[in-house]
Amino acid sequence: MRTQSRRRSRRLLAATAAGTLLAPLLSGCWAGAGGSGSGGDAINVLMVNNPQMVELQKLTAAHFTKRTGIKVNFTVLPENDVRDKISQDFANQAGQYDVATLSNYEIPIYAKNEWLRDLGPYTRKDRAFDQADILPPMRQSLTGEDGKLYGEPFYGESSFLMYRKDVFEKAGLTMPKKPTWQQVADLAAKVDGAEEGMKGICLRGLPGWGEVMAPLTTVVNTFGGTWFDKDWKARLDSPEFERATRFYVDLVRKHGESGAAQSGYAECLNNLTQGKTAMWYDATAAAGSLEAAKSPVKGKIGYVPAPVDRTESSGWLYTWAWGLQKSSRNPDKAWKFISWASSKEYEELVGEKVGWSNVPAGKRSSTYENPEYREEAAAFQGVMRAAIADARPRDPGVQPRPAPGIQFVGIPEFTDLGTRVSQEISAAIAGRQSVESALDKAQRLAEKISEEYEGR
The missing domain is CATH 3.40.190.10 (Periplasmic binding protein-like II)
Structure with missing residues (x-):
């Protein structure tokens, strides 16, 4: 077992090289x-x-x-x-x-x-x-x-699924009150191209631990995966993590927005507002912009809980x-x-x-x-509040976690780890490498963190 001083030294050296949150400490x-x-x-x-x-x-x-x-x-x-x-x-x-x-x-x-x-x-x-x-x-x-x-x-905020009610109605489609991710994928295929220039769904693909990794990690959680098990063993090479990542990458590549690898929150908000996408899974905070007085889609958006697979809920918790x-x-x-x-x-x-x-x-x-808020935000306020209340930051998946967090792992090293992993995932979304290759590199990055935390 490494001594505490060796652990600290190695962690600081890694932070220096990566320019992470801990680097200024040096x-x-x-x-x-x-x-x-x-x-x-x-x-x-x-x-x-x-x-x-x-x-x-x-x-x-x-x-x-x-x-x-x-x-x-x-x-x-x-x-x-x-x-x-x-x-x-x-x-x-x-x-x-x-x-x-x-x-x-x-x-x-x-x-x-x-x-x-x-x-x-x-x-x-x-x-x-x-x-x-x-x-x-x-x-x-x-x-x-x-x-x-x-x-x-x-x-x-938490996260939920937003969709064009009018487009779904015109296509004869019904959004489930609590959709699964497979149902969302099936619906994305059916509404892809429903209007000229419209894609089925928008999902973040932009590199960044707070960009693509936020929604993707919620998908990982509900598919049964986790970044680390309770003993700090890295699990990015698990079948569950791979299945979730492959699902996300395939969905956005087949039915997602153009330029997905460079699309984050702002780009997806613009896409849904401008009629370029029929669905968007992201932060509940987006609803305020979608329902603003001058929004072209005000009154046209439906809101349902974050899609699930193996868990009862999957929305993140963020402020x-x-x-x-x-x-x-x-x-x-x-x-x-x-x-x-x-x-x-x-x-x-x-x-x-x-x-x-x-x-x-x-x-x-x-x-x-507040009656004024409840009236004007009637389209989404109930779903938003329920999503925040249902968020489970200490128990977001199907197994015990060593640190809190739904769309992140609550340790300082995650800023660097999440960002570097996100770059690999974004490259897979862009078609520059396979999901298998991306996760192979990501697992090796995560194993370095495992070495620092094992035995704690």
């Missing part, structure tokens, strides 16, 4: 050094460029800054880019950004590394924020191993949440922004200014009791 943690940081009455916020975040950026000056006097400097980047930038700044505790969008994957890891400020004291003091209103799955997913709260959700960097020079002002951006007040503002279907939902119980 240059040392130095609070407040190097970054320009924020100061005075301004804070710096680094966030992902999802549509609801962009809407927040537009509303901040007139509604938050005007009231509080706190200027917010936003840096908005695509998902893969924003993750890299956040990991560098927070790992080094550079303090350049006070607040960043972090998911329920990063927050427990960042908390353990002491890169985040405990938000518990703020929520206990700020009664108007109403922490008890945050949905329990979200609260739990943003809590560290020490029981302290390290994030507040901007929105929460883009606000994390407060421990080295922030303006933590109190940063909390004021976080509490506003995650508040009931902000949801009401979006409802009034943009439309209730665009509210960043999935985080508060009160949202689903």
